[in-house]
Amino acid sequence: MSEIEFLNxxxxxxxxxxxxxxxxGVIIRVLEIFLLGRKNNLAExxxxxxxxxxxxxVSRSIPDKNTFQRSxxxxxxxxxxxxxxxxxxxxYAPHILLFKEILGFSWPSLPSAVVDAFAVxxxxxxxxxxxxxxxxxxxxxxxxxxxxxxxxxxxxxxxTGYMAFHRIGMTAPSLLAIHIxxxxxLLIAFPFTKLMHAFTLVIARWYNGAxxxxxxxxx
Amino acid sequence: MTNHKKLKDRTLGEAMRSQGIxxxxxxxxxxxxxxxxxxxxxxxxxxxSALEKARKPSVIWLSFQxxxxxxxxxxxxxxxxxxxxxxxxxSLDYHHTLQAASGEAAEQAREEAMRENWGEYLLVVDGSxxxxxxxxxxxxxxxNLDMFLQTAAGAAAIISVGTCAAFGGIPHAKPNPxxxxxxxxxxxxxxxxxxxxxxxxxxxxxxxxSVHDKPIITVPGCPPIPVVITGVLTHYLTFGTIPELDxxxxxxxxxxxxxxxxxxxxxxxxxxxFAETFDDEGAKKGWCLYKLGCKGPTxxxxxxxxxxxxxxSFPIESGxxxxxxxxxxFWDGGGFYKALAxxxxxxxxxxxxxxxxATAAGVALGALNQSKKKNAIKQHTxxxxxxxxxx
Numbered sequence: 143m144s145e146i147e148f149l150n151x152x153x154x155x156x157x158x159x160x161x162x163x164x165x166x167g168v169i170i171r172v173l174e175i176f177l178l179g180r181k182n183n184l185a186e187x188x189x190x191x192x193x194x195x196x197x198x199x200v201s202r203s204i205p206d207k208n209t210f211q212r213s214x215x216x217x218x219x220x221x222x223x224x225x226x227x228x229x230x231x232x233x234y235a236p237h238i239l240l241f242k243e244i245l246g247f248s249w250p251s252l253p254s255a256v257v258d259a260f261a262v263x264x265x266x267x268x269x270x271x272x273x274x275x276x277x278x279x280x281x282x283x284x285x286x287x288x289x290x291x292x293x294x295x296x297x298x299x300x301x302t303g304y305m306a307f308h309r310i311g312m313t314a315p316s317l318l319a320i321h322i323x324x325x326x327x328l329l330i331a332f333p334f335t336k337l338m339h340a341f342t343l344v345i346a347r348w349y350n351g352a353x354x355x356x357x358x359x360x361x
Numbered sequence: 362m363t364n365h366k367k368l369k370d371r372t373l374g375e376a377m378r379s380q381g382i383x384x385x386x387x388x389x390x391x392x393x394x395x396x397x398x399x400x401x402x403x404x405x406x407x408x409x410s411a412l413e414k415a416r417k418p419s420v421i422w423l424s425f426q427x428x429x430x431x432x433x434x435x436x437x438x439x440x441x442x443x444x445x446x447x448x449x450x451x452s453l454d455y456h457h458t459l460q461a462a463s464g465e466a467a468e469q470a471r472e473e474a475m476r477e478n479w480g481e482y483l484l485v486v487d488g489s490x491x492x493x494x495x496x497x498x499x500x501x502x503x504x505n506l507d508m509f510l511q512t513a514a515g516a517a518a519i520i521s522v523g524t525c526a527a528f529g530g531i532p533h534a535k536p537n538p539x540x541x542x543x544x545x546x547x548x549x550x551x552x553x554x555x556x557x558x559x560x561x562x563x564x565x566x567x568x569x570x571s572v573h574d575k576p577i578i579t580v581p582g583c584p585p586i587p588v589v590i591t592g593v594l595t596h597y598l599t600f601g602t603i604p605e606l607d608x609x610x611x612x613x614x615x616x617x618x619x620x621x622x623x624x625x626x627x628x629x630x631x632x633x634x635f636a637e638t639f640d641d642e643g644a645k646k647g648w649c650l651y652k653l654g655c656k657g658p659t660x661x662x663x664x665x666x667x668x669x670x671x672x673x674s675f676p677i678e679s680g681x682x683x684x685x686x687x688x689x690x691f692w693d694g695g696g697f698y699k700a701l702a703x704x705x706x707x708x709x710x711x712x713x714x715x716x717x718x719a720t721a722a723g724v725a726l727g728a729l730n731q732s733k734k735k736n737a738i739k740q741h742t743x744x745x746x747x748x749x750x751x752x
Contacts, residue, residue, distance in 0.1 A: 144689050144690065146659070146688050146690045146694065147689070147690055149659065149694070150690060150693055150694050150695075150705060153695065153701075153703075153704050153705045154706045155706070157706065157708065158706050158711050161708060162715040165712055165715040165716050165719060166715050166716075166718060166719035167719075169716060169719035169723055170719050170723045173719075173723030173724065173726070173727060174723065174726065174727070176727075177726075177727025177728075177730065177731070178730070179730075179731060179734070235630075235633050235635060235651070236651065236700065236701065236702035237702065239652060239702045239703055240702045240704075243703045243708060244708055244709055250633075251633040252633060253631060253632050253633045254630065254633060255631060309619070309622070313608070314619050314621070314658055314660075314661075315659040318658070318659055
């Protein structure tokens with residue numbers, strides 16, 4: 143298979159396979175959560191579930207002082223690489239084109255140099271996160287193969303994307319094909335790993351806030 | 362004396378002088394060629410000297426499944442150029458389209474050129490070679506495959522001109538009805554039992570030469586840039602070797618950088634300024650054509666530097682995205698106007714079907730869980746203290 147054939151495959155059948163697994167996997171897993179059902183709570187509600195839930199979705203994004211002091215590195219690095227991912231995935235012009243193709247609408251892009259800088263920051267942060275995970279004895283003990291796999295699947299598109307943008311090591315078609323393939327691997331693993339938190343995070347936070355509000359306690 | 366020499370015995374310098382090409386123009390060509398091939402300026406006199414003395418090797422040009430666009434590209438200059446002179450005044454001993462002879466006389470010319478220059482002539486091929494049925498393309502009753510293998514056996518080197526000869530081209534596009542292959546593929550596959558109708562008898566008759574070890578220079582493009590062909594020929598005439606090639610057999614001097622990296626619109630790409638349609642404000646301002654399907658980022662060619670029509674412009678300069686014609690399989694990479702970031706398949710439809718199927722499956726699984734739960738509740742029996750005491 144030549145490099146252009148490889149590129150055509152990842153842009154065609156490869157992307158189709160990854161999309162089907164990603165979309166179907168995410169929908170089935172989310173439906174699974176919603177359709178579990180909950181018993182009717184017969185107690186009188188002491189507050190609005192909706193308001194409490196919505197409040198928690200936002201409030202849990204802001205770390206409390208004690209937690210921040212205890213886990214400064216984790217929180218800062220977590221914020222940095224998540225924001226970096228947001229910018230590199232959603233604000234690079236060629237990526238927006240893909241979203242426009244699927245969603246039917248688009249938004250303004252950032253200059254390539256800005257996205258490039260964020261990609262570098264994100265890569266460095268993710269490497270630092272891994273080093274931290276390996277150096278912290280408790281974290282290392284708690285880490286599973288899935289944790290390392292998810293780390294790899296997250297950093298791989300960033301590194302391959304950076305290499306494709308700067309033409310490092312290989313020809314442009316090969317680099318682009320490898321970048322797209324790395325994204326496809328991420329999409330395929332997404333519904334079956336903790337990457338699902340991108341979707342379940344909102345549900346979990348809302349639920350925590352909702353049950354607390356129902357009981358009239360602070361969440 | 363010079364004028365009385367036979368055309369093919371004249372050196373290139375003599376031929377040029379007889380055509381009225383000035384030394385100044387000739388040196389300018391040498392300087393341009395040295396520059397294009399990334400050679401130091403000190404090489405210009407060496408190129409000039411080598412070219413002046415060069416007796417051009419016999420060149421046999423074979424055209425197979427092609428559209429003649431490559432020949433058109435090389436011969437359709439508005440004015441005669443030194444490139445043209447180098448290309449067609451001395452070298453060509455056989456070229457279907459350009460030669461006056463036809464039929465048996467033409468084939469005789471080819472055989473004569475082969476015999477006289479066995480092991481030394483350059484074979485230029487444009488067009489891909491069909492392998493499914495030899496009747497798909499024949500010349501004077503000889504199949505393309507036979508003619509190619511016969512002629513390749515005695516060649517010093519093979520130059521695959523155009524994307525069809527270099528990579529299979531349009532005839533090779535899915536579903537490839539004629540079983541068309543590139544020169545490189547044919548050489549690689551020769552002897553493979555899957556190929557029908559190969560006759561190697563003629564090769565044995567000639568000299569027992571092998572086609573396996575022939576150096577192949579690919580000069581892809583649909584069509585290729587004329588100056589790239591003459592650049593390759595100049596390199597061969599000057600140094601007697603083939604230029605440094607990339608992994609696809611393309612001369613690195615011309616195919617070493619991507620269109621995107623040398624594109625004058627690249628700053629707009631970096632700034633995120635794109636033409637959205639062919640007639641919007643961005644298009645008028647000359648912004649990047651990436652969103653209109655430009656394949657410049659994955660295409661290696663010299664268009665952005667040597668340009669076309671005597672250096673006038675290249676497609677992107679005319680407002681059209683690069684099609685990626687110098688890369689293999691460029692016609693099977695989805696629409697020409699589909700951006701590289703967009704999948705070649707219909708993703709929105711895939712998303713809709715996947716979502717609908719998954720929703721149905723998810724709801725069905727949910728219903729199954731609910732029904733299990735209800736059954737469990739129904740089958741639940743209560744045990745009272747009385748029941749326990751009775752036991």
